[in-house]
Structure formats: C-alpha cells, structure tokens
Amino acid sequence: MILFDHVTYTYPEAPGPALRDISLHLPEAALTLLVGPSGAGKSTLLRCTNGLVPHFSGGSLQGSITVNGLNPVTATPEIMSRHVGFVFQDPEAQFVMNQVEDEIAFALENAAIPPQEMRVRVEEVLDLLDLAPLRQRRLETLSGGERQRVAIAAALAFRPRVLVLDEPTSQLDPKSAEDVLQALVRLNADLGLTVLLAEHRLERVLPFVDQLVSLPGNGHDTLAGPPRQVLPRLELVPPLVALAKRLEWDPLPLTIKEGMSFSRQLRERVVAPEHRPEPARSNGPYLRMRDVKVAYDAQPVVRGVDLDVWPGEIVVLMGRNGSGKTTLLKSLVGLIRPQAGRVKVSGQDISGKDVAHICRQVGYLPQDPNALLFANSVLEELTITLRNHGFETDRPADLPINPETLLDRLGLAEKANCYPRDLSVGERQRVALGAVTVTQPGALLLDEPTRGLDYGAKQALVDLLRGWRDAGMAILLVTHDVEFAAAAADRVALMSQGEIIASGAPAPVLGASPLFAPQVARLFPESGWLTVEDSLKHLS
Amino acid sequence: MIHRLAWVSWVGGTLVVLSTTRNPLYLALTLACIAAVGMRVRSESWAGPASVSPLRFGLVVISLSTLFNALTVHIGRIVLFRLPAWLPLLGGPITLEALVYGFLNGVALTGIFAAFTVLNQALPVRSLVRLVPRAFHQVAVVMSIAVTYVPTTLRQFQQIREAQAIRGHRTRGLRDWIPLFVPLLIGGLERALQLAEAMIARGFASSGERGHDTLTRLVIAQGLLVLLIGWLLRLVWNQRILGLALMLAGSGLVLAALWVIGRRVPHTDYRPEPWTGRDWAVVLGAAVAVAPFLLPLPGLGRETIFYYPYPALTLPGFDPIIGIAILGLTVPALLSRKPSVVSDHQRKLEKLSSDPL
Structure with a gap:
C-alpha cells in the first residue's frame, strides 16, 4: 500500500515545487498507471516511494508518505530497497555487472545474503521473468526488452512487495515494450505485487490497470481513480478511447474487443475512403536507391533495395528490429557506404561525396538527438550547423533561412536562449530537427522519432512534418509506432531481412497487417480508415 | 572456466x-x-x-x-x-x-x-x-563499473561522431573536437548520475566506512612504513638481509590488516569459483x-x-x-x-x- 498525504516537494534552488499538494491512496496488489506530460513530476513522485527523493536529490519535502507501513524519508533508501524494487527508463544506465546472473545477484551479494539462499532467489526471479535461457549471456548481447527484463529481475531480487517503474518502455521498440508490459501484468496478477508504473503507451496496459493517476502539471489538480472514471477527463488518450469519447460510447471501451461491440453497429456506414490524389511527380524522385546492398562482416544487412522518395511525400519505413532500416537511412547520407548499388540525391550520385556535403541536401535526425546537442543555447545549435556548412551567420540575407524564423516554426521561439539539454524530450528533439534542417535540405530522414514522446508531442511532430511535406520536402521516416505511422504516412514500405517486402498506400499495407494495423483499422476492418480523423469524417 | x-x-x-x-x-x-x-x-x-x-x-x-x-x-x-x-x-x-x-x-x-x-x-x-x-570492495565495484563503461562510451562516441558529421562538421583543428567531447562528457555524467541513483535504489550502501576502524588503518600505515624502511635499507645502505626481513614483515602487516577488514565487510559471493x-x-x-x-x-x-x-x-x-x-x-x-x-x-x-x- 502506498499513501501520499498532502505531499509538496521542491528541488534545491528550484523556483517552484515539482509536486504540489499531492494526496494519493494506492491499494495493495493494485496495478497503478501514472500518466501526464513530460515535466509534470511523474519521475519525482515515483522517487518519493523509495526515498531517492529527498535523500539523493536534496530539496525540501512537506507532507507524509507511507509505503508498506514505512516512511521512506525517515527510513533511508538502503532500507527501502528491501521493500520497493525500482526500475529506470534506460536499462543500459542501471547495470553494474556485465552478465545476467551476476547483475541479479549484485544487490544480494552486497547485502551479504547467504550463498544458498541467494541461489534460490536468483533462480526464482530468473523464472519469474523468463530469463533462465539467458542466464549466462552478456548484457550487451541482449535486446532492449530482454535487458529491461533483467533490470526488473534485479529489482525483484530482494523480494519487495512494491515494484515502481519509471517509463520502462520509453527506450524500447513496440515488441520489446510489449514483452516488458506483459511481464509486469503477470507479476501483478500472479504474485499480487503492487505495481506503480509511469508510461506513455496507455493502449497496451489500460485493460489491466486498476487505478489511473493523472498528473497534469501546471498546477492543475491530480486525478485518480479507476480508468473509466479518469479517462473521460484526460485530453491525450489512445485512439480507441479518443474515438469512443467523441462517439459517446458507454461504458468506455478499454480493449479492441470491447470497442468492437460498438463499432459493429456502425458497419453499414463504412464507405471506402476516397484516395488521396497522387502527388505531382514531375521532376523525378529526390531520393533514389537502386539495388543497394550493405553487409557488416560478411553478414548481409540490406539486400538489393530499390526505393524512391518524391518531393512532397512522407514515406514510412517499418519492420522488425535488425531488419536493416537504420542501415538504409545511414547509407542515404553516406554514413555507411553500400557494397553495391547506386544512391542518388536530387539526381546526383552520392558516391565519393563526403557526409557533410550530402547533408546539406538531406537532413538526418538520428535516434538519440542528445548526440547532436552541445551548444550553450538553442539558437546557437542552429547557427553552428550553418557555420559548419560555410554560411556567414552575420549576413542574414545569404542564409537559406533565418534561424529565428525556423525556431518560430518549430514552436521554440521562446526557448531560443535556453540551454538545450534542460528542455523536455520533445523539445530537445525539435531543437535537433532545427539543427539538421536549418540548411533547408530537400529531404529529411528521421530514425525512430517518437521514442519517449507523449501523445501531445507526437501530434505536434506529425503537424510539423505535414507542413514541411506540403512545402515540397521529401520525408523518409523509420518508426515502430503504428499509430504515428498511420497519422503521418503518405506511403508505407515494410522491410524484412534487408528487403522491402511491401510498399504502397498506408490503408492497404497497414490496415491488412495483423501486426501493424492501428486501433481504428482494427475497429473497422476493411474500411480503409487508419486514424480517428479518418473515421470521424465519415461517422459524425 | x-x-x-x-x-x-x-x-x-x-x-x-x-x-x-x-x-x-x-x-x-x-x-x-x-x-x-x-x-x-x-x-x-x-x-x-x-x-x-x-x-x-x-x-x-x-x-x-x-x-x-x-x-x-x-x-x-x-x-x-x-x-x-x-x-x-x-x-x-x-x-x-x-x-x-x-x-x-x-x-x-x-x-x-x-x-x-x-x-x-x-x-x-x-x-x-x-x-x-x-x-576494497567499494573500489572493486567502481572498477567493475569502469570496465563495463568503456565499451558503452566507445559506442556513444561513435554515435556522436556520426551525429556531428551529419551537421556538416569536419574535424580539422583542435577546436573541432569540442562538438564531439561536450556531448560525450555530459552524456557520461548523466549516465553516472543515473547509475548512482540505480545503485542506491538497490541498497548499495554509500557508507564506505563500514569495517574500517582506526586500529586497522594504523596497522596498514605502519606496515607500509616498515616496508619502505626495508626497501631503503636494501637499496641505499645495502643491508640486504635486514632490509628483506623488514620488507616481508611490512607486507605481512598490510596483508593481515586487509584480511581483517575484508572479513568485516559484509558480503557474500554468488556462485563461488x-x-x-x-x-x-x-x-x-x-x-x-x-x-x-x-x-x-x-x-x-x-x-x-x-x-x-x-x-x-x-x-x-x-x-x-x-x-x-x-x-x-x-x-x-x-x-x-x-x-x-x-x-x-x-x-x-x-x-x-x-x-x-
């Protein structure tokens, strides 16, 4: 059981409190989902449960917290570690050892648990999280989902009664994320473990959630209760819930199955959507790949790919982990040189040109935007790119675009003088986007741009990309996020084992696939609708 | 093995x-x-x-x-x-x-x-x-972190180099290394903080003072001093046998003190070799x-x-x-x-x- 009684917490030297007068009651053995925009204090609230706040962070805390009958503030994090297992966002940043078993045993060894009991406990958690076949593996050879499961196993080694997770899937692809969430649901159902989870992917956990807590930030009131009570009052919800709210379905469906009982009654109103007119393809594709092959250490990764991206379209590339998507993007800007085949940008072959040269015409946003940012202000990040490309930044007339104008379009005008790394994940990503597009390239490549973004930030990104597409940019993006792909794509290509296996308009390619179909397509099969907008256009 | x-x-x-x-x-x-x-x-x-x-x-x-x-x-x-x-x-x-x-x-x-x-x-x-x-268990843990840190840092450096290259960055002079090292340094610090937090959450005591009392510390200092004197005797005054004896005695003192402290640090081994x-x-x-x-x-x-x-x-x-x-x-x-x-x-x-x- 977790109890917050009028808790207010302020970080050291912060102008205002990060948590303001929070009162919560989370019953034992409940699965609680904590939602809210980035920066609303979710991480801070979670860290109150095991004493990391205020013991590790400093700052001042008022009100009282009780976790399993203990006060985490007077007990120390060391004592709380036996009662609360804690899992962080990035699995990689929390490991001490480099082998699965050793990592799980680490905390037990430090607590001087007798070796025989330690063996039993390690075996126990290995089984709980299905890690027994991986017990001897090195951590760096595991996939992201497997690593996060190891982190959960390590957190459970002390047999805590409470498990707290801070966005454990934000760094993972959907398949791995689902593995992790399923493991959590099982732990909660089978062991009666109290689970407190902060998470952006509501659609996967909603059906199993006992209690939903919304932390809206900006001084608004905290909402808490069963999902059906809280969801109607939330703005940013999964497509199924958004649609149900607009069509006033009652009781609010939380699973596709529940939603089907309402959508079935609307079947007769389903009409095939009109096709979006093909964009005018006068000048040939901006990006062209012909029979491109890439291999690492004699292992073929990309096997003979043909791909064209025309100005004024958004192409979404989807596929499993390791199917060669990132490699394909990198070979378009010369970061990887293909063993065979031709890559043309704006009609020019790129072989023999250096990366910097190619990137004036092709903007590329890598998976981790943090790798890009190093300047002291947001504006400077943009001017540095311009200077790299040999532009004189003190003569605005010669620049491809005024950096301030671009910041304004990115919605960052007010942040121009902020330190980039202080911004939220979504804002940081937009700064990185600004830094790679300030040369006004004709094409933009994005690698997994929705990692760690909440629904609001994703929608903002879709709007931004559509704006650029309409201005004639050729956009190619790689994503695992089905709903994002459905909202953004003009054309979808599916990749598997280094080959493009399907390509075409989003409705037939995504809608027909059992794995990649978005929620709306599952509710209205054969309708050709992919997003809430699509369906509302016909239904309301 | x-x-x-x-x-x-x-x-x-x-x-x-x-x-x-x-x-x-x-x-x-x-x-x-x-x-x-x-x-x-x-x-x-x-x-x-x-x-x-x-x-x-x-x-x-x-x-x-x-x-x-x-x-x-x-x-x-x-x-x-x-x-x-x-x-x-x-x-x-x-x-x-x-x-x-x-x-x-x-x-x-x-x-x-x-x-x-x-x-x-x-x-x-x-x-x-x-x-x-x-x-030196705490030192050992730090060492293990360092060992696992090196490959991660190398991977991160590679990522940063690519990220800067796509912004048109070229490394010509010394100044051009700044865009590579600043993100590496800040990223490294962020990871270090995150790791510290994770270790505390897993009950790793930061109180490194457990088991070290004044007596054993004095014994270690004494042992090192005796070792040094023995070495000087051998080297400078050519007192080979006396020097060797003192060096042995000094090392013995240090090892004994370490053993005593080691026994007091509560710790067990998963799967002894x-x-x-x-x-x-x-x-x-x-x-x-x-x-x-x-x-x-x-x-x-x-x-x-x-x-x-x-x-x-x-x-x-x-x-x-x-x-x-x-x-x-x-x-x-x-x-x-x-x-x-x-x-x-x-x-x-x-x-x-x-x-x-």
Whole structure:
C-alpha cells in the first residue's frame, strides 16, 4: 500500500515545487498507471516511494508518505530497497555487472545474503521473468526488452512487495515494450505485487490497470481513480478511447474487443475512403536507391533495395528490429557506404561525396538527438550547423533561412536562449530537427522519432512534418509506432531481412497487417480508415 | 572456466618472459602461445570482441617503438644512413642495431597488451572484481563499473561522431573536437548520475566506512612504513638481509590488516569459483615457462635469453629446452572443454533440494 498525504516537494534552488499538494491512496496488489506530460513530476513522485527523493536529490519535502507501513524519508533508501524494487527508463544506465546472473545477484551479494539462499532467489526471479535461457549471456548481447527484463529481475531480487517503474518502455521498440508490459501484468496478477508504473503507451496496459493517476502539471489538480472514471477527463488518450469519447460510447471501451461491440453497429456506414490524389511527380524522385546492398562482416544487412522518395511525400519505413532500416537511412547520407548499388540525391550520385556535403541536401535526425546537442543555447545549435556548412551567420540575407524564423516554426521561439539539454524530450528533439534542417535540405530522414514522446508531442511532430511535406520536402521516416505511422504516412514500405517486402498506400499495407494495423483499422476492418480523423469524417 | 587466480598466474608468466628476454625467437614463441590462448578464449561462447584489437595496437606500437629507438639511439656498427649532427637528439648515425632493438621492444609491449586483452576476455567482470581484496570492495565495484563503461562510451562516441558529421562538421583543428567531447562528457555524467541513483535504489550502501576502524588503518600505515624502511635499507645502505626481513614483515602487516577488514565487510559471493586440477595445470604450465628465466638452472643455454643486438647485430641463439618450457604458456588453450558452469551449478542446486535440511 502506498499513501501520499498532502505531499509538496521542491528541488534545491528550484523556483517552484515539482509536486504540489499531492494526496494519493494506492491499494495493495493494485496495478497503478501514472500518466501526464513530460515535466509534470511523474519521475519525482515515483522517487518519493523509495526515498531517492529527498535523500539523493536534496530539496525540501512537506507532507507524509507511507509505503508498506514505512516512511521512506525517515527510513533511508538502503532500507527501502528491501521493500520497493525500482526500475529506470534506460536499462543500459542501471547495470553494474556485465552478465545476467551476476547483475541479479549484485544487490544480494552486497547485502551479504547467504550463498544458498541467494541461489534460490536468483533462480526464482530468473523464472519469474523468463530469463533462465539467458542466464549466462552478456548484457550487451541482449535486446532492449530482454535487458529491461533483467533490470526488473534485479529489482525483484530482494523480494519487495512494491515494484515502481519509471517509463520502462520509453527506450524500447513496440515488441520489446510489449514483452516488458506483459511481464509486469503477470507479476501483478500472479504474485499480487503492487505495481506503480509511469508510461506513455496507455493502449497496451489500460485493460489491466486498476487505478489511473493523472498528473497534469501546471498546477492543475491530480486525478485518480479507476480508468473509466479518469479517462473521460484526460485530453491525450489512445485512439480507441479518443474515438469512443467523441462517439459517446458507454461504458468506455478499454480493449479492441470491447470497442468492437460498438463499432459493429456502425458497419453499414463504412464507405471506402476516397484516395488521396497522387502527388505531382514531375521532376523525378529526390531520393533514389537502386539495388543497394550493405553487409557488416560478411553478414548481409540490406539486400538489393530499390526505393524512391518524391518531393512532397512522407514515406514510412517499418519492420522488425535488425531488419536493416537504420542501415538504409545511414547509407542515404553516406554514413555507411553500400557494397553495391547506386544512391542518388536530387539526381546526383552520392558516391565519393563526403557526409557533410550530402547533408546539406538531406537532413538526418538520428535516434538519440542528445548526440547532436552541445551548444550553450538553442539558437546557437542552429547557427553552428550553418557555420559548419560555410554560411556567414552575420549576413542574414545569404542564409537559406533565418534561424529565428525556423525556431518560430518549430514552436521554440521562446526557448531560443535556453540551454538545450534542460528542455523536455520533445523539445530537445525539435531543437535537433532545427539543427539538421536549418540548411533547408530537400529531404529529411528521421530514425525512430517518437521514442519517449507523449501523445501531445507526437501530434505536434506529425503537424510539423505535414507542413514541411506540403512545402515540397521529401520525408523518409523509420518508426515502430503504428499509430504515428498511420497519422503521418503518405506511403508505407515494410522491410524484412534487408528487403522491402511491401510498399504502397498506408490503408492497404497497414490496415491488412495483423501486426501493424492501428486501433481504428482494427475497429473497422476493411474500411480503409487508419486514424480517428479518418473515421470521424465519415461517422459524425 | 579456469579460476581467476590461475589466469593471473598465466598472465604473470607471460609478463616475466616478455620482460626478461629480447631474443626474437623466444618472443615469437611467447606471442604464438598468447595468440593460441586468445583464439581459444574467443571461441568460448560468451566472450565478445576486444574493444581495441591487439593486432592494431601492435602495428602502432611496433612502428612507433622502432622509429623512436632508431632515431634516438645512435649506437651500433651497421650504419644505414646519417642525419645531420645539428639536429638535436635525432642527429647522428641511424643504425640497424637500434632499429632491431626498437622493433623487439615493440613486440614485447604488444605481447603484454595481448596477454591483458586475453585476461579481460576470459574473465567475466565478476571474477575481475573478486581479484581486488575485499577490504576494497567499494573500489572493486567502481572498477567493475569502469570496465563495463568503456565499451558503452566507445559506442556513444561513435554515435556522436556520426551525429556531428551529419551537421556538416569536419574535424580539422583542435577546436573541432569540442562538438564531439561536450556531448560525450555530459552524456557520461548523466549516465553516472543515473547509475548512482540505480545503485542506491538497490541498497548499495554509500557508507564506505563500514569495517574500517582506526586500529586497522594504523596497522596498514605502519606496515607500509616498515616496508619502505626495508626497501631503503636494501637499496641505499645495502643491508640486504635486514632490509628483506623488514620488507616481508611490512607486507605481512598490510596483508593481515586487509584480511581483517575484508572479513568485516559484509558480503557474500554468488556462485563461488571452485579450484580444480585444470587450474593446477595452468599454474604449473606458467611455472615451467618462467623457470628458465628466473632460476639459475644448470645445463641450460641461459645466455640465449639475454640476447642484445648492440654493439653488433648477431643471430640469436636458441635452446630447445627453453623453447619447450615457454610452450607451458599454451596450457589454457589445450585444456579440454569442461561441462559448463551452469550444469555444475544445477547439480549443486539439485543436491541442495534433495538434501533434507
């Protein structure tokens, strides 16, 4: 059981409190989902449960917290570690050892648990999280989902009664994320473990959630209760819930199955959507790949790919982990040189040109935007790119675009003088986007741009990309996020084992696939609708 | 698995051989032994590739060492060419002898590096950590973090280099390194903070003072002082026996204090490593290999060990018995594949569950 009684917490030297007068009651053995925009204090609230706040962070805390009958503030994090297992966002940043078993045993060894009991406990958690076949593996050879499961196993080694997770899937692809969430649901159902989870992917956990807590930030009131009570009052919800709210379905469906009982009654109103007119393809594709092959250490990764991206379209590339998507993007800007085949940008072959040269015409946003940012202000990040490309930044007339104008379009005008790394994940990503597009390239490549973004930030990104597409940019993006792909794509290509296996308009390619179909397509099969907008256009 | 201490004896053996001899034949033989063991270790399923390949390291070090020695040491009979005398340090005859000696030094250094690479790949971090005396358990944990940190940091650096390249960044001058190092540094700090938080959340006590009391600390200080006095006596005043006795006594005091502290640090080991006959074989092999280099054994051509190309280059001698002794270093590569630790572990577990407690 977790109890917050009028808790207010302020970080050291912060102008205002990060948590303001929070009162919560989370019953034992409940699965609680904590939602809210980035920066609303979710991480801070979670860290109150095991004493990391205020013991590790400093700052001042008022009100009282009780976790399993203990006060985490007077007990120390060391004592709380036996009662609360804690899992962080990035699995990689929390490991001490480099082998699965050793990592799980680490905390037990430090607590001087007798070796025989330690063996039993390690075996126990290995089984709980299905890690027994991986017990001897090195951590760096595991996939992201497997690593996060190891982190959960390590957190459970002390047999805590409470498990707290801070966005454990934000760094993972959907398949791995689902593995992790399923493991959590099982732990909660089978062991009666109290689970407190902060998470952006509501659609996967909603059906199993006992209690939903919304932390809206900006001084608004905290909402808490069963999902059906809280969801109607939330703005940013999964497509199924958004649609149900607009069509006033009652009781609010939380699973596709529940939603089907309402959508079935609307079947007769389903009409095939009109096709979006093909964009005018006068000048040939901006990006062209012909029979491109890439291999690492004699292992073929990309096997003979043909791909064209025309100005004024958004192409979404989807596929499993390791199917060669990132490699394909990198070979378009010369970061990887293909063993065979031709890559043309704006009609020019790129072989023999250096990366910097190619990137004036092709903007590329890598998976981790943090790798890009190093300047002291947001504006400077943009001017540095311009200077790299040999532009004189003190003569605005010669620049491809005024950096301030671009910041304004990115919605960052007010942040121009902020330190980039202080911004939220979504804002940081937009700064990185600004830094790679300030040369006004004709094409933009994005690698997994929705990692760690909440629904609001994703929608903002879709709007931004559509704006650029309409201005004639050729956009190619790689994503695992089905709903994002459905909202953004003009054309979808599916990749598997280094080959493009399907390509075409989003409705037939995504809608027909059992794995990649978005929620709306599952509710209205054969309708050709992919997003809430699509369906509302016909239904309301 | 070979026991960690057996691995240490193997590395110790290679170090003794590599640092004692400059005979190219013995050096080549030792390098071949290390390579054989290295290949064996790499074929074991879980060892990943080394972050810096010893081959690449060797190429750089051997060429640097050869060049440096040839340019700065002007002794030897076979003069290749002369640099003008007004050049400081470099001026004078450039000799084949200096070139050869520099090359041999480079080869020995490469061997040392390769031996440590093998050790690093053969032992999981857990075993490396246990090599540190338990009194320094906190240090050991820091060490393990450092070991796991290096590959992550290298990967991150690669990512950052790509990210800057796509912004049109080129590394020409010193200033151009800023965009590469600032994100690396900040990213590293962020990760360090995150790790600290994770370790506290898992109950890792930050109070490093447990088990260290004033008395044991004083004993360590005393031991070090006695050790120092003994060393000075031997070195400066030539009191060999008294000096040696004091040095032994000092080391004894330090070790005893460490042992006492280690027993007080509460800590248990998951899956203790057993010492088996295979480990004896490794130690024995290393002992055989170093014996001709350390002991004045009669009937051996020990002069072949101390090969020196100056003042005139000669062909190195070779004593087949010493050659065979060096092959003792291949023992870790020759041992049969033992059933894995897992089944060993499971056997113990089964025993545990079948024994009524």
